[in-house]
Amino acid sequence: MIDQIPLSYYLLLSAILFTIGAGGVLIRRNAIIILMCVEMMMNAVNLTFIAFSRYLQSADGQIFVFMIMVVAAVEVAVGLALLVELNRHREAVNIDEFNSLKG
Amino acid sequence: MQEILFFVTATLCIVSALGVIFNKNVVHSALLLLINFCSLSVFYLMLNAQFLAIVQILVYAGAIVVLFLFVVMLLGADLGEDVSTWLTGWNAFLAALAIIMLTLVGTSVFESMTQGQSGNFTPDDVAKYGQAQMIGITLFTDYILAVQLAAILLLVGIVGVIWLARSDSRDLILAGKALSNKTK
Amino acid sequence: MANFIWLVIALPVLGALFNGILGRRVGYQVVSMVGPAVVLAAFLVGVGAFIDVLNHQGEAIQVHLWTWATIGNFNVPVTLLVDPVSATMVLVVTGIGFLIHVYATDYMVHHDHDHTHPDRDFARFFTFLNIFIASMLILVLGNNYALMFVGWELVGACSYLLIGFWYDRTEDPQRAIEIDGAESVSIPSLLSPAASGMKAFVVNRIGDVGFALGIFLIWSTIGSLEFTTVFEKVHELDHNTISWIALLLFVGAMGKSAQIPLYVWLPDAMAGPTPVSALIHAATMVTAGVYMIVRSHAIYNLAPEVSLFIAFVGAITAFIAGTIALVQVDLKRVLAYSTVSQLGYMFMAVGVGAYSSGMFHLVTHAFFKACLFLGAGSVMHALHDVIDIRRMGGLKDKMPHTYRTFFIAGLALAGIPPMSGFFSKDEIMAKAFEASPILWGIGIVTAGMTAFYTFRAIFIAFHGEPRDHHLYEHAHENRSAVTVPLWILAALATFGGLLGLPAPILNELGIPIPHLLDNWLKPVLEIAHAAEHGEAHHLSFMTEVVLLLTSSVVAIGSVGLAYFFYVVNPEIPKNLARTTRPLFAVLANKYYVDEIYNSIIVQPALNLSKTMAQGVDMVIIDKGIVDGVAKVIGMIGGLLGDLQSGYIRHYALATFIGALLMVGYFFFR
Structure with missing residues (x-):
């Protein structure tokens, strides 16, 4: 069963999703939304991997996606835990209020 | 048939993605993200990656989005920001232009990178042995080290989250706060 | 036994390790046993090696230990060379070294109302002395220039360490010399031991640069540093290169053996403990330059101009140092300048090609000068470190053993027949006369001065009335650890002449006594002898006898003059000082050389x-x-x-x- 959809369609969709995610990271101030956008970017990449895996008929891309999912799960867990912790003390999730890394 | 499914799902995917970033309500954003993830799993199915499609639903929709919702619940849903201050028509036009330009550039670059090594993961084999089984064999033979590392990573993540969630870790963060107040 | 020659180096090293690591813990009695014992053992091994060489008819024995470094075709073997020259040096170094070690076991202890106070750093002293013995033996036993250089530097380091042994003592001002009826002559103060050590070290470095350059030149032109190879191939080089090698090596000797213009460190080296002055700065280390030139005679034979230069540097040094010694008021400095002067004689000898005469004087000088220094140390020890002869006087009854041995060694230094110094010095004078009567002229004047200043010191210090009654009352003869070495050295100073009786004269008179040292060294110095005989330029019997008589008369006359000046009529030197005050001031201030250098x-x-x-x-x-x-x-x-x-x-x-x-x-x- 050879798929009818060309590879470039998937790549284009993936690029659009990635860019939307990146834009979200840049324009939103809510830390939760930013984390969501990061997840979205990762998913865009996952889509690319799977598309290539399909067209190259190789399982490696899917393994990558699997690993990315593991990392994403951990990342979200830790990131949200940090967020909760930050919110406890700053009573805010607005990242513009956190600039103590200023040099 | 396939194309129709693709374009419908793609539209759903892009719209929900835009909804995530342009929505004022965080709960709505999270729900739109759920739609986005589900539509991606449709693509995975279309790409003959049934195992990952299920994992996508389980992990992203079932775990991650729920986690987001939990956090929103913990922190209160009124954390949204006023999007109207910066979301003007001109800005939206520019953003759309940028997105289109970037995607075109990105796609053409990715397209030029298709000279990868072909594998033996043919649809026939998949039909014969089953998707999940083949992934499992590859995962636990060629990529066993990566699996082990992923396991360790998960463990570290669990420990880290537990430590962060402990009540007495506040002291550390208070110290950080005092420091940042001083530098202000 | 010659195959075990490495033991003569290993034993002192062992002693140094023991004294250095455990010395403080085991107490000074153990150190005073171990320190001399290892040197005695080394001496016995040396005697064994000496007998071996004797049985081999003077043939050189090479003992290869290991290869130190091989870089490309640059090869430094650690090979010890046992031949008549090095065997002689080994015996001198270990023999006299042993006597001085024994002496030091008492010298480094202060006796005070039946209490004994060993020096604070007693063990350190013996550690350094043992290291010095080992270093000096490396210098004389190495079969190549690299190993010799190692020893050369090591003895320099030991000299530095031992001169500055009492590093916390300060500069010692000297009382101005008063002259009746004229302004007194102020003299510079004595440098502190630390400064003296530094001075010795730095001045020696200047010479060592020359020595190192000489070695580099040998390596780059001949491609080997081993004596045998170098001496075989040296005649293939062109004359200029040979001269440069000879000159640069001599610059090293200038520093180490205190020749003009690098002699200034030796008098200040007297700031070290007296056994050090005796061992390092009179008997052994300072003669390393002479040894090196004797060892390199094959090079110097091919560079006659440089040899002549060496002879003149030696003669002038002998003369200058002699004049300074005439007016010094510090007993050890008189001896120090005398050492410089006698080293000048040795260089005069090797400069005119009389290598065995140089070695002969080296050996006899080691005997009598060690004895004199130890005697001076004995006096210092008795007078609680007072060394200014103006505060002594009349000590001959208080310290009979010291006086007698000092007198005997003084006779030897003055060159009074039949003491050892007479024969060795006369031999040099005869050889110098052969080469150039000018050298002989300088030599004979210096010989007169030598006799004069030696007995000036003896008469002032030991004769006459005590000048400092407090010191005189406390003076006492030292223990046997001090006096026995003195007597042994005095005996050697007396009979050392038997090593080299003037064979030409005696043979002429029908007494078939050979020149022992000459014959003994002949295998090594064969080339030199061949050159000498080739010229067939020998002095006639009559000339020899006249020279012999002249030097005897000059020596005895000078001793008599000293007696007349300082015992019979002490007013004469005072009047002389008054009338020639400017000259006197220049001499007392050592020609202001230190000030000029400064x-x-x-x-x-x-x-x-x-x-x-x-x-x-x-x-x-x-x-x-x-x-x-x-x-x-x-x-x-x-x-x-x-x-x-x-x-x-x-x-x-x-x-x-x-x-x-x-x-x-x-x-x-």
């Missing part, structure tokens, strides 16, 4: 160092380069720090821009 070399060097340290190093390098680099980096850091806004969005934007640039690169490539 103003033309030391001060400019110090100023240059100061400029380099404070100007170049502290300002340009420290402030300019080092601090500058830090400041520039700090400035860049400050500028880059402004980029760190602390807002996550900015970092994310930067990351995306970077990613975009990479994508753009692939796109537009």
Whole structure:
């Protein structure tokens, strides 16, 4: 069963999703939304991997996606835990209020 | 048939993605993200990656989005920001232009990178042995080290989250706060 | 036994390790057993090696131990060479070294109302002495220039360590010399031991640079440093190169053996403990230069101009040092200048090609000068470190053993027949006369001065009325650890002449006594002998006898003059000092050589160092380069720090821009 959809369609969709995610990271101030956008970017990449895996008929891309999912799960867990912790003390999730890394 | 499914799902995917970033309500954003993830799993199915499609639903929709919702619940849903201050028509036009330009550039670059090594993961084999089984064999033979590392990573993540969630870790963060107040 | 010759080096090293590591813990009695014992053992091994060489008819024995370094075709074997010359040196070094070690076991202990106070660093002293013995033996036993250089530097280091042994003592001002009816002559104060050690070390470095350059030149022209190879191939070189090698090696000898212009360190080296002065700065280390030239005679035979230069440097040094010794008031300095003077004789000998005569004088000088120094030390020990002869007097009854041995050794130094010094010095004089009557003339004048100043010191210190009654009352003869070595050395100083009786004269008179040392060294110095006989330029019997008689008369006359001046009529030297006060002041101030060196070399060097340290190093390098680099980096850091806004969005934007640039690169490539 050879798929009818060309590879470039998937790549284009993936690029659009990635860019939307990146834009979200840049324009939103809510830390939760930013984390969501990061997840979205990762998913865009996952889509690319799977598309290539399909067209190259190789399982490696899917393994990558699997690993990315593991990392994403951990990342979200830790990131949200940090967020909760930050919110406890700053009573805010607005990242513009956190600039103590200023040099 | 396939194309129709693709374009419908793609539209759903892009719209929900835009909804995530342009929505004022965080709960709505999270729900739109759920739609986005589900539509991606449709693509995975279309790409003959049934195992990952299920994992996508389980992990992203079932775990991650729920986690987001939990956090929103913990922190209160009124954390949204006023999007109207910066979301003007001109800005939206520019953003759309940028997105289109970037995607075109990105796609053409990715397209030029298709000279990868072909594998033996043919649809026939998949039909014969089953998707999940083949992934499992590859995962636990060629990529066993990566699996082990992923396991360790998960463990570290669990420990880290537990430590962060402990009540007495506040002291550390208070110290950080005092420091940042001083530098202000 | 010669195959075990490495033991003579290993034993003192072992002793040094023991004394250095455990010395403080085991107490001074054990150290005073171990220190001399290892040297005695080394001496016995040396005697064994000596007998071996005797049985081999003087054939050289090479004992290869290991190869030190092989880089390309540069090869430094650690091979010990046992031949008549080195065997003689081994015996002198270990033999006299042993006697001086024994002497030092008492000298380094202060006796005070039946209490004994060993020196604070008793063990350190014996550690250094043992290291010195080992180093000196490396110097004389090495079969190549590299090993010799190692020993050469090691003895220099030991000399430095031992001169500055009492590093916490300060400069010692000397009382001005008063002259009745004229202004008194002020004399410079004695340098502190630490400063003296540094002076010796630095002056020796100047010579060592020359020596090292000479070795480099040998290596680059001949391609080997082993004596046998070098001496075989040296005649293939052109005359200029040979002369340069000879001259550069002699510069090293100038430093080590205190010849003009590098002799200035030796008198100040007397700041060290007296056994050190006796062992290192009279008997052994300072003769290393003479040994080196005797060893390299194959080179010097091919460089007659340099040899003649050496002879004249030696003669002039002998004369200058002799004149300074005439008016010194410090007993050890009289002896120190006398050492410089006698070393001048040795260089005169080797300069005119009389290598065995040089060695002969080296050996006899080691005997009588060690004895004199130890005698001076004995006096110091009895007088609680007073060394100014103006505070002594009349000591001959208080210290009979010291007086007698000092007198005997003084006779030997003065060259009174039939003491050892007479034969060795006369041999040099005869050989010098053969080469150039001018050398002989300088030599005979110096010989007269030698006799005079030696007995001037003896008469002032031991005869007459005590000048410092307090000191006189406390003076006492030392223990047997001091007096026995003195007597042994005095005996050697008396009978050492038997090693080299004037064979030409005796044979002429029908007494078939050979020149023992000459015959013994002949295998090594064969080439030199061949050259000598080739010229067939021998003095007639009558000339020899006349020279012999002349020097005897001069020596005895000078002793008589000293007796007349300082015992019979003490007014004469005072009047003489008054009438010739300017000359007297110049001599008492050692021709102001130290002051001249200080103003033309030391001060400019110090100023240059100061400029380099404070100007170049502290300002340009420290402030300019080092601090500058830090400041520039700090400035860049400050500028880059402004980029760190602390807002996550900015970092994310930067990351995306970077990613975009990479994508753009692939796109537009």
